[in-house]
Amino acid sequence: MSLTASLVLALEGPPPDHEVVTEFEQVMLVGLVFIIMFGLGAGLTPRDFASALRRPQGLIIGWVTQFGIMPFLAFLLVLALVLPLPAEYAAPVAIGALLMGSVPAGTTSNIFTFFSKGNLALSVMMTTNSTLWALVMTPLALLIYGTRLMPEGADLQIPVANILVTLAILLVPVAVAMWIRSRNANIGAVMELMGGFFGLFFIVFLLVTWVPRNWRLLVITPWQVYLVAVCLGLFGITIAYLIARGIKLHPSNARTVGLETGIQNGPLAIAIILLSFPGHPQLGELLIVPALYSLFIVLVATVVTFYFRRANLAEEQKIDNLL
């Protein structure tokens, strides 16, 4: 399908009676995000925060890659690939992509860190740290880059206040889970585990309900948008990893920083859009990058994990297995 043909289709949009996200899906998705955030909180203690504050240098690196590189990377990708598309289509897609680059790290990164033999404690700490900072940094990044991206005359506004409130609401389960965990370690551990599982379930849920219903939207989506969704994760991991190696972090910590930076909290971005743009006519375009990103990051992260396991483990293997 040629670019123009697909754009015509895109601009036509789905049939008027087609809901991009049904009410059921909306409830499910937001519910899942709450469970994921619960799981995140269940793995935390006040001590973790104290530790992080006491020895901030590791987190600063993560903070810089997370909020310095990712939104900027999203901005560049949008600039290069999305903005050349017609303004009416480009604006909502750009907002979605920018939001995807500006949200904090996801819990899925902890799973991939585990499999690539990274530093799990650092991963959990970075996820938490960036989630808390998101309250300030996500709206800030949207303000900084958003104004520069909006094509002339686009009537789409980024509801920064809404996004802030949404983020604050989504931090409530983190706090509640921390409290529950301190009362009962067993419930805490179960919730933590569930959070990880539901993070993956989220992808399955997207695949089995949202993708088949919106195949038309996916087919007409131009290749540039796919490229943005894939490159955001892949470049994010690569750049952060190279920086971490460049400043001589231990390979296992560098792997962690890479995965942590590149793997964003996709469900959170989707939830923010659903809650901040209720009933928006261009909901499909707003959601397209976060949805595609969430689907492709699993693939990207798996490939990277395999690469990490091979390349780095060989590098770290200095002795015979005997010892």
Place this chain on the structure above:
Amino acid sequence: MTDRPWLRHYPAGVEPSIGEIAYRNLPALLSWSAEQHADQVAFRQVMPNGMNGALRYRDVERLSDDFALYLREVAGLGQGDRVAVQMPNCLSYPVVAFGVLKAGCVLVNTNPLYTPTEMIHQFSDSGAHALVIIDMFADRLDEVLPKTSIETVVTVRISEFLPKVVAGIIRATQKYFNRTLPDINVEHTTLRDALDAGGERRGKGSSVGTYLAAIGPDSLAALQYTGGTTGVSKGAMLSHGNLVANTLQMLAMCGAHIRRGEETVLTVLPLYHVFAFTVNLVGFYHMGAHNILIPSPRPPSNLKRAFENYPLTWITGVNTLFNALLNERWFVEHPPGELRASAAGGMALHQPVAERWREVTGTPIVEGYGLTESSPVLTFNPLGGMNKDGTIGIPVPSTQVRCVDEAGDEVPLGQPGELVASGPQIMQGYWQRPDETEETLRGGWLHTGDIAEMDEDGYFRIVDRKKDMVLVSGFNVYPNEIEETIAALPGVREVGVIGLPDAKTGESVRAYVVADEPAPSAAEVVAHCRKHLAAYKVPRSVAFLDELPKSPIGKILRKDLRNTVSVGAGHQPTDAAGEEKA
């Protein structure tokens, strides 16, 4: 009392002797405590992610009774029959071990990581009739059982006695995710079924009291296998009297530092090891403590949840554990606030580790000493008394310790000699090995094979194992001294020193170093040794490794370091080990 100069250093309230022992056997001691503390939590198993389950004292008492009834009345075992127990630290361990003792049977503690060959040796040597094994490793039994006299197999789950949902998750993870639950092809009973069957007998009026009538201080309680460092392992015969006495000796020396019913103790060392068995399992149970059992302590981050969730007041461990914890950021930044004291044994506690531990936790750590053959506690530095770092302290009450020469005569004060000991905790002998028993227990004295010196206060310092001594150009070099020196160099995490055959000097010293960032170079290690040691003690070569070979409790195994050298002799081990010639 001139022959026991240490007595004047006993803290106030510690008597020279433990006197008349009130308990005829171990179960009597255990049941007394269970009655005192019936509703308190006795054991809590804590998984790396914080999932946990607990048994109260009354539960342990009832369940171990049921297991004893099962062994005697269902499995048909008799008094004195050996029962091998092979599992990591978990809630089933006290139930099973106490059950075996209550049945009047003999406990044969077995390392769960043993290979089939090692299992066959230990089971057939002890003549075990029954085996209680963790299901994760039961697939080895096809190969093992036919070569032993084991007739009854009971399997336990790591998730036993944990809350239902948690147990279900652990079980599912083991089965589908880790795939650590093999098919078991031999006939076996689950612990659950065994306990139900025992409970049924109890309901019909059977009681364990009858089994214990004939069990006195001289009855055999456990065969504790040892001697793995050289040759075949042999079973040290520990009687009920040995274990009861040693428990009371250890507690007497601790005095008020272990408060009845108020302690929370961290049990990281495996309970099948004699140190954890006597000190943590029996000793702290006797004192009504809340015992936190850690099934898999490696990596050390597995302990994080236990430290976060429970107010630990006591930690026992080996140097390796304390060192590992001091290398964990979460530990150093939030040392346990309720901690009162820590005890180190099993291997030498390195001075830099001891000092750092005190600095980080603000609480004392004392080093003790003992052997499997002595149930195990012989000496330790008294808490609340004079502590001398680098020494193993002073003998516990009712214990006599001396340093002797080859002829068995006491050496002059301050001179090195073989450490020998006598007391109620000394084993009865090695199971079915009269020659080795005779060689080790001479004239009522246990010959430890350790070279030690006693100072004027009656404190003992271990110089080294007799057999680890390195002979460089006719000089005795003790690896401990060199390890201690190298460990003090910044950037050294762990170190092991061995002797290598050398054409010129007979033997030469080689050091294996596990380094932190920034790592010192081999030349720096050697230069550091030159500054602090006589020339002949300075390592000829230094090799850097990622990890040192260790025993299940974390003792650095010099014999494995030596084996590596001989195994690697064919190719160039030096490159692989990242060695630099000094």
